[in-house]
Amino acid sequence: MTINGWLQIALVIGLVLIAARPLGLYMAAVFDGRRTLASVALGPVERGFYWLAGVSPEKEQGWLAYTGAMLMFSALGFASLYAILRLQAWLPLNPQGFEGVPPDLAFNTAISFLTNTNWQAYGGETTMSHFSQMAGLAVHNFLSAATGIALALAVTRAFSRGAAATLGNFWVDLTRATLYVLLPLSLLVALAFVATGAPQTFAGAVDAATLEGAKQTIALGPVASQEAIKQLGTNGGGFFNANAAHPFENPNAFANILQIWSMLTVSAALLVMFGKAVGAERQGWALLGAVGVILLSGVALVYAAETAGNPLLAALGLDPAQGNLEGKELRFGQALTALYVAVTTGLSCGAVNAMHDSLTPLGGFVPLFLIQLGEVLPGGVGSGLYGLVVFAVLAVFIAGLMVGRTPEFLGKKIEAREIKLAMLAVLILPLAILGFSAVAAVLPSALASLANAGPHGLSEILYTYTSAAGNNGSAFAGLNANTPWWNVTTAISMILGRFGYVIPVMAMAGSLAAKKKAAPSAGTFPTDGPLFVGLLVGVIFIVGGLQFFPALALGPIVEHVLMLAGKTF
Amino acid sequence: MTQHLRPALVLLLLFTALTGLAYPYAVTGLAALLFPNQANGSLVIRDNTIVGSSLIGQNFASDRYFQPRPSATSTPDPADSSKTVDAPYNAANSSGSNLGPTSKTLIERVSAAAQAKRAEGWQAPLPADALTTSASGLDPDMSPKNALAQVERVARARGVAPQKLRALVETQISRPWLGFIGEPRVNVLALNLALDALH
Amino acid sequence: MSAKFKTRRTLLFDPALLIEAAADSVRKLNPKTLMRNPVIFVTEVVAALVTLLWLRDYFSATGSPFFSGQIAAWLWFTVLFATFAEAIAEGRGKAQAAALRASRSDTMAKRLIDPQGRDHLDGVIENVNALSLNPGDVVLVEAGDIIPSDGEIVEGVASVNESAITGESAAVIREAGGDRSAVTGGTTVLSDWIKVRVTAQPGETFVDRMIALVEGAERQKTPNELALSVLLAGLTLIFLIAVVTLYGLAAYSGAVPSVVVLVALLVTLIPTTIGGLLSAIGIAGMNRLVRFNVLATSGRAVEAAGDVDTLLLDKTGTITFGNRMASEFVALPGVDSRRLAEAALLASLADETPEGRSIVALAKGDFGLAEPEVFDARAIPFAAQTRLSGLDLSTKSLRKGAVDSVLKFAGLSSEQAPPEFRAAVDRISRSGGTPLAVVETRNVQAHAVGADAVAFTESELLGLIHLKDVVKPGIKARFAALRAMGIKTVMITGDNPLTAAAIATEAGVDDFLAEATPEDKLNFIRKEQTGGRLVAMCGDGTNDAPALAQADVGVAMQSGTQAAREAGNMVDLDSDPTKLIEVVEIGKQLLMTRGALTTFSIANDVAKYFAILPALFVAAYPELGALNVMHLASPQSAILSAVIFNAIIIIALIPLALKGVSYRAVGAASLLRRNLLVYGLGGLAAPFVGIKLIDVAVTALNLA
Numbered sequence A: 001m002t003i004n005g006w007l008q009i010a011l012v013i014g015l016v017l018i019a020a021r022p023l024g025l026y027m028a029a030v031f032d033g034r035r036t037l038a039s040v041a042l043g044p045v046e047r048g049f050y051w052l053a054g055v056s057p058e059k060e061q062g063w064l065a066y067t068g069a070m071l072m073f074s075a076l077g078f079a080s081l082y083a084i085l086r087l088q089a090w091l092p093l094n095p096q097g098f099e100g101v102p103p104d105l106a107f108n109t110a111i112s113f114l115t116n117t118n119w120q121a122y123g124g125e126t127t128m129s130h131f132s133q134m135a136g137l138a139v140h141n142f143l144s145a146a147t148g149i150a151l152a153l154a155v156t157r158a159f160s161r162g163a164a165a166t167l168g169n170f171w172v173d174l175t176r177a178t179l180y181v182l183l184p185l186s187l188l189v190a191l192a193f194v195a196t197g198a199p200q201t202f203a204g205a206v207d208a209a210t211l212e213g214a215k216q217t218i219a220l221g222p223v224a225s226q227e228a229i230k231q232l233g234t235n236g237g238g239f240f241n242a243n244a245a246h247p248f249e250n251p252n253a254f255a256n257i258l259q260i261w262s263m264l265t266v267s268a269a270l271l272v273m274f275g276k277a278v279g280a281e282r283q284g285w286a287l288l289g290a291v292g293v294i295l296l297s298g299v300a301l302v303y304a305a306e307t308a309g310n311p312l313l314a315a316l317g318l319d320p321a322q323g324n325l326e327g328k329e330l331r332f333g334q335a336l337t338a339l340y341v342a343v344t345t346g347l348s349c350g351a352v353n354a355m356h357d358s359l360t361p362l363g364g365f366v367p368l369f370l371i372q373l374g375e376v377l378p379g380g381v382g383s384g385l386y387g388l389v390v391f392a393v394l395a396v397f398i399a400g401l402m403v404g405r406t407p408e409f410l411g412k413k414i415e416a417r418e419i420k421l422a423m424l425a426v427l428i429l430p431l432a433i434l435g436f437s438a439v440a441a442v443l444p445s446a447l448a449s450l451a452n453a454g455p456h457g458l459s460e461i462l463y464t465y466t467s468a469a470g471n472n473g474s475a476f477a478g479l480n481a482n483t484p485w486w487n488v489t490t491a492i493s494m495i496l497g498r499f500g501y502v503i504p505v506m507a508m509a510g511s512l513a514a515k516k517k518a519a520p521s522a523g524t525f526p527t528d529g530p531l532f533v534g535l536l537v538g539v540i541f542i543v544g545g546l547q548f549f550p551a552l553a554l555g556p557i558v559e560h561v562l563m564l565a566g567k568t569f
Numbered sequence B: 001m002t003q004h005l006r007p008a009l010v011l012l013l014l015f016t017a018l019t020g021l022a023y024p025y026a027v028t029g030l031a032a033l034l035f036p037n038q039a040n041g042s043l044v045i046r047d048n049t050i051v052g053s054s055l056i057g058q059n060f061a062s063d064r065y066f067q068p069r070p071s072a073t074s075t076p077d078p079a080d081s082s083k084t085v086d087a088p089y090n091a092a093n094s095s096g097s098n099l100g101p102t103s104k105t106l107i108e109r110v111s112a113a114a115q116a117k118r119a120e121g122w123q124a125p126l127p128a129d130a131l132t133t134s135a136s137g138l139d140p141d142m143s144p145k146n147a148l149a150q151v152e153r154v155a156r157a158r159g160v161a162p163q164k165l166r167a168l169v170e171t172q173i174s175r176p177w178l179g180f181i182g183e184p185r186v187n188v189l190a191l192n193l194a195l196d197a198l199h
Numbered sequence C: 001m002s003a004k005f006k007t008r009r010t011l012l013f014d015p016a017l018l019i020e021a022a023a024d025s026v027r028k029l030n031p032k033t034l035m036r037n038p039v040i041f042v043t044e045v046v047a048a049l050v051t052l053l054w055l056r057d058y059f060s061a062t063g064s065p066f067f068s069g070q071i072a073a074w075l076w077f078t079v080l081f082a083t084f085a086e087a088i089a090e091g092r093g094k095a096q097a098a099a100l101r102a103s104r105s106d107t108m109a110k111r112l113i114d115p116q117g118r119d120h121l122d123g124v125i126e127n128v129n130a131l132s133l134n135p136g137d138v139v140l141v142e143a144g145d146i147i148p149s150d151g152e153i154v155e156g157v158a159s160v161n162e163s164a165i166t167g168e169s170a171a172v173i174r175e176a177g178g179d180r181s182a183v184t185g186g187t188t189v190l191s192d193w194i195k196v197r198v199t200a201q202p203g204e205t206f207v208d209r210m211i212a213l214v215e216g217a218e219r220q221k222t223p224n225e226l227a228l229s230v231l232l233a234g235l236t237l238i239f240l241i242a243v244v245t246l247y248g249l250a251a252y253s254g255a256v257p258s259v260v261v262l263v264a265l266l267v268t269l270i271p272t273t274i275g276g277l278l279s280a281i282g283i284a285g286m287n288r289l290v291r292f293n294v295l296a297t298s299g300r301a302v303e304a305a306g307d308v309d310t311l312l313l314d315k316t317g318t319i320t321f322g323n324r325m326a327s328e329f330v331a332l333p334g335v336d337s338r339r340l341a342e343a344a345l346l347a348s349l350a351d352e353t354p355e356g357r358s359i360v361a362l363a364k365g366d367f368g369l370a371e372p373e374v375f376d377a378r379a380i381p382f383a384a385q386t387r388l389s390g391l392d393l394s395t396k397s398l399r400k401g402a403v404d405s406v407l408k409f410a411g412l413s414s415e416q417a418p419p420e421f422r423a424a425v426d427r428i429s430r431s432g433g434t435p436l437a438v439v440e441t442r443n444v445q446a447h448a449v450g451a452d453a454v455a456f457t458e459s460e461l462l463g464l465i466h467l468k469d470v471v472k473p474g475i476k477a478r479f480a481a482l483r484a485m486g487i488k489t490v491m492i493t494g495d496n497p498l499t500a501a502a503i504a505t506e507a508g509v510d511d512f513l514a515e516a517t518p519e520d521k522l523n524f525i526r527k528e529q530t531g532g533r534l535v536a537m538c539g540d541g542t543n544d545a546p547a548l549a550q551a552d553v554g555v556a557m558q559s560g561t562q563a564a565r566e567a568g569n570m571v572d573l574d575s576d577p578t579k580l581i582e583v584v585e586i587g588k589q590l591l592m593t594r595g596a597l598t599t600f601s602i603a604n605d606v607a608k609y610f611a612i613l614p615a616l617f618v619a620a621y622p623e624l625g626a627l628n629v630m631h632l633a634s635p636q637s638a639i640l641s642a643v644i645f646n647a648i649i650i651i652a653l654i655p656l657a658l659k660g661v662s663y664r665a666v667g668a669a670s671l672l673r674r675n676l677l678v679y680g681l682g683g684l685a686a687p688f689v690g691i692k693l694i695d696v697a698v699t700a701l702n703l704a
Helices: A003-031 A039-053 A063-086 A103-114 A130-160 A170-196 A223-232 A253-277 A281-308 A333-346 A361-372 A386-403 A416-440 A455-469 A484-513 A530-544 A546-564 B002-034 B104-119 B144-158 B162-172 B188-197 C003-008 C015-027 C038-060 C065-104 C206-215 C223-253 C259-269 C272-291 C299-307 C315-319 C337-348 C354-367 C403-410 C419-430 C475-484 C497-507 C518-530 C542-550 C562-567 C579-617 C622-627 C635-659 C668-700
Strands: A205-209 A215-219 B043-046 B049-053 B074-076 B084-086 B185-187 C108-112 C125-129 C138-142 C151-161 C172-175 C188-198 C294-296 C310-314 C320-331 C378-383 C388-392 C396-402 C434-443 C457-471 C488-492 C511-513 C535-539 C553-557 C570-572
Touching: A003 A170, A003 A253, A003 A281, A003 A333, A039 A170, A039 B002, A063 A103, A063 A130, A063 A170, A063 A484, A063 B002, A103 A130, A103 A484, A130 A170, A130 A223, A130 A253, A130 A386, A130 A484, A130 B002, A170 A223, A170 A253, A170 B002, A205 B043, A205 B049, A215 B049, A223 A253, A223 B002, A253 A281, A253 A333, A281 A333, A281 A361, A281 A386, A281 A530, A333 A361, A361 A455, A361 A546, A386 A416, A386 A484, A386 A530, A386 C223, A386 C579, A386 C668, A416 A455, A416 A484, A416 A530, A416 A546, A416 C223, A455 A484, A455 A546, A455 C223, A530 A546, A530 C579, A530 C668, A546 C223, A546 C259, A546 C579, A546 C622, B043 B188, B049 B188, B144 B162, B144 B185, B144 B188, B162 B185, B162 B188, B185 B188, C015 C065, C038 C065, C038 C223, C038 C259, C038 C272, C065 C206, C065 C259, C065 C272, C065 C635, C138 C151, C223 C259, C223 C272, C223 C299, C223 C579, C259 C579, C259 C635, C272 C294, C272 C299, C272 C579, C272 C635, C294 C299, C294 C579, C299 C553, C299 C579, C310 C315, C310 C518, C310 C579, C315 C320, C315 C488, C315 C497, C320 C337, C320 C354, C320 C434, C337 C354, C337 C388, C337 C396, C337 C434, C337 C457, C354 C457, C388 C403, C396 C403, C403 C434, C403 C457, C419 C434, C419 C457, C419 C497, C457 C497, C475 C488, C475 C497, C475 C579, C488 C497, C497 C511, C511 C518, C518 C535, C518 C542, C535 C542, C535 C579, C542 C553, C542 C562, C553 C562, C553 C579, C579 C622, C579 C635, C579 C668, C635 C668
Parallel strands: C310 C488, C310 C535, C488 C511, C535 C553, C553 C570
Antiparallel strands: A205 A215, B043 B049, B074 B084, C108 C125, C108 C138, C138 C188, C151 C172, C151 C188, C294 C570, C320 C457, C378 C388, C388 C396, C396 C434, C434 C457
């Protein structure tokens, strides 16, 4: 680790913190339906959309109707995306002449983009036409992120309102999130990406004659526009197979900083908005603090592990000062790579600028564990901060009793119904991750996909289901996931991780919204101070993470001690 | 649920048009106007031929050139399309090795490469980037140490004074902006172009 | 803490109680009843499983029966310790229940065949068993009889010994009509007779409910307990998934541990500590209330007490002593204050009310006046109608009393009173006191002789006596403590706003409700509740009933009417309105104990991982020994030690569960800081030390 490295990390965090507040306040205004500068241009578009869709924006929905609308929208989105992928050979903008995507892969991919997972069992540049990338995948980069923001709004209103029957209108929230937040930001960020070197063209590929006289086919495409929303929406589905490690997706350190900034800022702004909406900006910052503590611990561990490097390689004479460079790009450096690794997994983005499969055992342990914690840091844009709220509710419940009152979070009493729903949500991840992993670990046809043997192979299995159920999308990419078993089981994991989580959380939001808002007093459990931050971090670790330790002990943890002992597989 | 059908369908169509078509076309138009070079892939043209992209690494096997990091990219086997064969710096199919830290394959690969470097006269510690594959398989850069370690070989092959090449390498090192943003590195294609330009 | 409380308090671990609880704890192993507690139920199931495995090991001479036998034993102990905790908590209530039951058994009742009959001695009564009484029956209870059921006195007045339920042996008066008409089954009439209309269904009397409550027989889980149970069940399920799936994951690694070891991992991870102590905490909380002589009709009310934001307190009896005392003589200009004092003293000689006595005491104290020898005087005693008392002497009459009454006596309208007088009245009222006026009337008529003699009187206002409500010592500090806890205190009084404000300031309450009618109280409670606050109040009268019912916590006085007792969700057997504060504290303590032990239990898991995980896989991966940070002797001793720790921590925490965590009236933030430090960090650290120590012992004893 170097001072320069930490300075770069600090710079990115600083840029995020500077932007989070104004963006958060802007979002609070937009979702309140207040007029903003953008309303001049976008107001008529918004109203036009409602008119065409037959939506009365002032008519609000209860949790059931809100969730129903979200499910219907997702179902149609799935159907259309599946159709586009299957039929891409007959659709326009297919300069490379790709075939239709096979059924199991199309199913997996459609679920993947719908659930904001953006798990890619395919290589983009060898599978997808430009039309599939733009009108299929990129659209869902927007829509799954907007859906996540909408869900975040619903959860926010559960706390900001007292004795309310409704949580807002899904169609309105979805439309505003896309029109006022994601689209303008994407436009700006996309152009910034082009400025750093990301291509934006409808040409399929160019052939170059290399200096040695060979032919090099360089895949091109509308990269920057997809890159922007992929990062801003914490989607992570890259244009190319190597994702943000590809020099076109992520040309240099500036692009890399912009990538990390884009992942973090909207999520951080959502927390500011949450605080603003519940009437205590401090609350938003406290949640952000908890997120920051976990995230930065993760960054530090990855950074330390990767700069310490692989002793097996150092023994062969490789310069240990450079750290572990297998699967990394030189232009990012160890510090920003470590930051990227932790942020993309903590935030449920899933874009990668290094191959996670080749990280050192502890370096790989961090992203694995961060995803397993659930979508809490703060859940990313695509999953609407609900993971964090679930844990805040649990933390308040467990420790809140210690102040001698029925636990309440932001004035809402936490009772049996909320706990039941929160636990139901928390149960989904271990069930999907450990359940499928345990089966795959003994299934010969599944094991045939592994690229690595020994504990690392188990890590690949764990990572695959973790990424799917956690709706992350990054991978220990050595595992060949494009087989029927993996395509189907990861798709099921993605569905469980998304809808199995969201439905109980929305039911909880409905139940909380209906409660009266208790007035705060000196006897109220304070949820905006450092004490709460520490408590929340503890509960996230213990309730959200501890159950994975036996599995992790057999994967990255044992691999670490074996590596130190000089064992290979 | 049926009351959700119309808004779901209409909004899906509208947003597909807006974010799936209007948005990328708008970005493409603006990019072509503002940053035409980057938008088209930062292509490098010498003598009216595209010789590559300044962002994409390309393979150099000859001793006359500075050689980039190993690449793990592959291409479908022409004989059997279900298999792949190694194809370093295949810019149509980016990929890393995905080998884990305790992988025997990795250790054997690096071990063999390290032996070759030593045979070439390299001294430990060996530049790590010269022996490890990048994440994309298309890393355009190498570390200054790696470049300097190759000076002797290239000088021998080209019959130029090593000092001259060493100086050339120094001019090609891009340093961190403001002293801390980014990493010191050398763009292999640019270095080799400069090398060719020496003559 | 009252003296009574001390005597009622049972020893924490009475040997007889322990023996009974031990027997009960075995009885509670019945899986059917244990199913209510998912954590302990799972433990019992796996204990049975390991027992079978031990038998297999033992008879087939495979594996290591010594190890699996020990694990099985400790798993059974874990379950037993949990049931023991519950049994001992219940046992403490049972002693009280037994005493109550004694008062109820074999009671015979004299039922009136014709309730309208005038003479109860007519022989129109029949002797029936108390248990066969139905609501509406009227019974006759005479001196020496035990009142057979709860009811309302319809006729008569009697002194009643209520010690059977209150523990207070002093007799109380119960009479038909008014606020003292309710009687409780099981109490004894000492003198006279009463006719009582039964109001309770058989088996649902106050005493029955009380017995059921203290025994915990029909104990329903309280809302918060229910929520906590859900959380614990959820955690159990999560760890069940983690352990079961370990089978497949470990198979990949060729490191499948034995079932016994996996079970050990499961049991140490699921929250057995809090799971085992949860019901004991709840029962102990109820018992604490009972020891304070407060009876809650539901556990829900006890929890709600902890949540109270606003406390409505009656001024009289709670904040101030029941009566006012003279504190100052205010002489009018030109009147010697000694003369005023003398007049006040004389006028009050016949006033036997506490106020009157306090005037005498003040005059004697402040002016050193001796009890005057009065001859030829006629005492005018204090009467509620005239609101005056005084003394008629041969030459003059002295009166003291309410200002308007005195003015009327003197034949003055309030405008005719001197301005200084009016100013003083105002000042005293404003300060929260009650002014009493003193007047001297020279009765000239007494000397008149002859037919045309003119009779006239000459009145002179001497001054005022300042009567003050005396605020109970220490009450201000208690309110400050409540404020620190975030609880707002509101004083309710029939006084005018001026007086109320002054007393409110002196007592340090946050708000007051002056000239309060029952409707005002009800509206105030509703307003607070709309603002998201929980309200507690106490009351005794029938007209308090709506407010008691509306309040989230309504404490009815045992001495109050049946209506009030039905409306409230707690009854204070001592009829002491200050109890409300204790009730709140007990509610808070109950919740805190639950939270502290939950946090402790969950935090324990971290250390248990460090003990068990390396041991679990060290056979397949010896390198994992590096994680054995506690340097436990062997994998088997590590697993055994963790299981033993897991069992005995339950026993070790029983005293805490029963006594409750120590409570101090400070704000939530500092409470949380302290408890998080003790039970959160303590919970992280304790098992590291405990498991290590047990491991040393286990190794020394060659148990593993």
